[in-house]
Amino acid sequence: MDERDEAGLSEAFWAVARHLRHLTRDALAPWQITPSQSRALNVLHRQQALRLNELAEQLRIAPRSATEVVDDLAARGLVERRADPADRRATLVALTGPGRDAAEAIESARRAEADRFFGTLSPADREHLVRILRSLSP
Numbered sequence: 001m002d003e004r005d006e007a008g009l010s011e012a013f014w015a016v017a018r019h020l021r022h023l024t025r026d027a028l029a030p031w032q033i034t035p036s037q038s039r040a041l042n043v044l045h046r047q048q049a050l051r052l053n054e055l056a057e058q059l060r061i062a063p064r065s066a067t068e069v070v071d072d073l074a075a076r077g078l079v080e081r082r083a084d085p086a087d088r089r090a091t092l093v094a095l096t097g098p099g100r101d102a103a104e105a106i107e108s109a110r111r112a113e114a115d116r117f118f119g120t121l122s123p124a125d126r127e128h129l130v131r132i133l134r135s136l137s138p
Helices: 003-031 035-047 052-059 063-075 097-118 123-136
Strands: 049-051 079-084 087-095
Touching: 003 035, 003 097, 035 049, 035 052, 035 063, 035 079, 035 087, 035 097, 049 052, 052 063, 052 087, 063 079, 087 097
Parallel strands: none
Antiparallel strands: 049 087, 079 087
């Protein structure tokens, strides 16, 4: 592959990534939630309850940033902080009932948007793309 092809590959990849970011932002609009908040809801939905530093690690953000995300979600009644039964000094973050409902609705909306976006590809092309992207993932 020559330099021009490599540049075209990179440009095409970033164009798709930008388009997906815009679609994600549009899909999240009804909940007035940021992508970071959506990711936190998703992680907590899968993990039940986590300490703040564990949430930050899973989100790959600084603990201070995770605190801001959790503060915003808590202010909206989507998550709550509770004592860790295994360590009274520690605090767990968990979804509330409305947070669980929001996480499920957001995941459904994102899945529908992804189905529309990737629906133009054949099943074989989608499988090939998944394989390629997983091989590139850290």
